[in-house]
Amino acid sequence: MKTLLVAEYRDGKLLGTSSELINFATQMGAESAMFLVGSESVLPNYAGKLYLADIGQAGEFNPSLHKQLLLDVIAKEQPQLVVLPHSSYGWDLAPRIAFALKAAQISEVVEIKDGNMVVPSCNSKLRRQVKATTNITVVTLQGGAFTPVDDPSGTPEVIKVEVTAGGDIQFSGYEAAEAGGVDLSKAEIIVSAGRGIGKPENLAIIENLAKALKGEYGASRPVVDAEWADQSRQVGTTGQTVTPKLYVACGISGAIQHLAGMKKSEFVLAINTDKDAPIGEIADVLAVADLKQLIPILTEKLNAL
Amino acid sequence: MKILVCIKQVPDMESKFKVNAAGNWYEETDLAWRMNEYDEYAVEQAVQLKQQVGEADLTVLCIGSDRVKETMKKALAMGCDRGVHILDTESHLKDPYAIAFLIAGYAKDKGFDLIFTGMQSQDRGSAxxxxxxxxMLGIPSLTTLVEFSYADGAINAKRELEGGIKAKVSCATPALVTCQLGLNTPRYPTLPNIMKAKKKELISTPVADLNPEVSLLEVLQVAPPEKKGGGLILEGDPADLADQLIKILKEKTTALA
Structure with missing residues (x-):
């Protein structure tokens, strides 16, 4: 089997996902080549053929042009699998490629089982094993699902891809994450509020526990989207990635995007009414309880210590 | 201006999911159904655009059994003008390609200037x-939007990337945009608008009349994830639980040191 791995590059940096793509190909026992719209000055560690289109010419975000460049390489390499990260770049580009090839696309692969792809459904409460009926398949990989133990090594053999102008989308730069607020990445203790707090008034319960533990409070995305907490408090893929000594997840079911932002915490305590919530998969301790009852008692006892 | 918004009805994600008898999806009984959360933002943005431009016709489209009409009524009460229901009791067995093919087939000769969708569904999440x-329609698409504005046939928008960074993008209409959570604040339908929505056009067309395509994906198995051992599960009286948790925090962490 032959795979074509699509690495990503943004704002002068090669993104770390290329090592996950390489590890996926290894797990599939497949040959690989790589495609990158990037720069010759920052190459991935990879012992293989790298088709490189210059980002200065092809643009940082120009999906219809990137699609065309990638299709040209696919025509040359004839892979059975085209592999992208399930990221803002990958999930945008993958269906464009899949449609052009009339290929099946399998999104957010978390595991390979008996040679088939496993993908999550329903907030990771179910997993589906799926199989493509087409000769060529496009897959996107869930971030972190294929992180290798050891980083890959080697220097790629660079094959330059010629770029002709084109594209129907104009990109005009990045906007940095909102500055100010709290830097949760340095906090040693974080108590986070999820949708399970029910209403904005209950955020105080979480803040009080954070104070009792001398830590900061954080929040999951739904709490931030509902404007119950400031965006600078958000933990997860689109917020901050945190590595505290203690992470207390309160009323957080454990969506993948949230787990990605906190799973490297040293100790995770989850408080949730649902014993089967996905947060239980990574929590060291799951207290099955209504946070509105348990946390005030816990806070009081902590303050009395 | 002609606008289309595509929505999906999904179960409440807090539900307990059981695998169905055929082993290819979840059991649909005993679930509470609602509009896919991402699509609420799509409907809201479409309604705001209609209000902005004044002269606009806004269609909401949904595929599924008769049950999905409840969710379509919510979209009509939020401000969509008409509903197009593709009646398909087997839509859960279709893959993204087959679903998109149905929608593109409906939209292709209707001259929509803008099509809104959620960036993904909560149950499948394929994006x-x-x-x-x-x-399929040969128009540009902007995905994962957290800001949207329209003026004179052009869209200016911001895409959400990882780590809170946004990319500023624009394109000309006709175009399709996919909406991320937080794009706007979806409105709650008011009682008068719910009453008005009952009189709006909502036409069901059987899927067989629409020249459906076969799926490119085959589902082999659906199952809950294997428990990887996981951690300690504690249950019981809140006061006892609190004592147990303090003991654990003292023994296993430095948080109370």
Whole structure:
């Protein structure tokens, strides 16, 4: 089997996902080549053929042009699998490629089982094993699902891809994450509020526990989207990635995007009414309880210590 | 201006899911159904655009059994003008390609200036259907939007990337955009608007009349994830639980040191 791995590059940096793509190909026992719209000055560690289109010419975000460049390489390499990260770049580009090839696309692969792809459904409460009926398949990989133990090594053999102008989308730069607020990445203790707090008034319960533990409070995305907490408090893929000594997840079911932002915490305590919530998969301790009852008692006892 | 918004009805994600008898999806009984959360933002943005431009016709489209009409009524009460229901009791067995093919087939000769979809569904989460519809129609698509504005046939928007960074993008209409959570604040339908929505056009067309395509994906198995051992599960009286948790925090962490 032959795979074509699509690495990503943004704002002068090669993104770390290329090592996950390489590890996926290894797990599939497949040959690989790589495609990158990037720069010759920052190459991935990879012992293989790298088709490189210059980002200065092809643009940082120009999906219809990137699609065309990638299709040209696919025509040359004839892979059975085209592999992208399930990221803002990958999930945008993958269906464009899949449609052009009339290929099946399998999104957010978390595991390979008996040679088939496993993908999550329903907030990771179910997993589906799926199989493509087409000769060529496009897959996107869930971030972190294929992180290798050891980083890959080697220097790629660079094959330059010629770029002709084109594209129907104009990109005009990045906007940095909102500055100010709290830097949760340095906090040693974080108590986070999820949708399970029910209403904005209950955020105080979480803040009080954070104070009792001398830590900061954080929040999951739904709490931030509902404007119950400031965006600078958000933990997860689109917020901050945190590595505290203690992470207390309160009323957080454990969506993948949230787990990605906190799973490297040293100790995770989850408080949730649902014993089967996905947060239980990574929590060291799951207290099955209504946070509105348990946390005030816990806070009081902590303050009395 | 002609606007289309595509929505999906999904179960409440807090539900307990059981695998169905055929082993290819979840059991649909005993679930509470609602509008896919991402699509609420799509409907809201479409309604705001209609209000902005004044002269606009806004269609909401949904595929599924008769049950999905409840969710379509919510979209009509939020401000959509008409509903197009593709009646398909087997839509849960279709893959993103087959779903997009149905929608593109409906939209292709209707002259929509703008098509809104959610960036993904909460139950499948493939993030494919919106982009596939645009590719099938040969129009540009902007995905994962957290800001949207329209003026004089052009869209200016911001895409959400990882780590809170946004990319500023623009394109000309006709186009399709997929909406991320937080794009706007979806409105709650008011009682008068719920009453008005009952009189709005909502036409069901059987899927067989629409020249459906076969799926490119086959589902082999659906199952809950294997428990990886996981941690300690504690249950019981809140006061006892609190004591147990303090003991654990003292023994296993430095948080109380």
């Amino acid at each position: 494919q259907v919106g982009v596939l519809i645009a590719e």
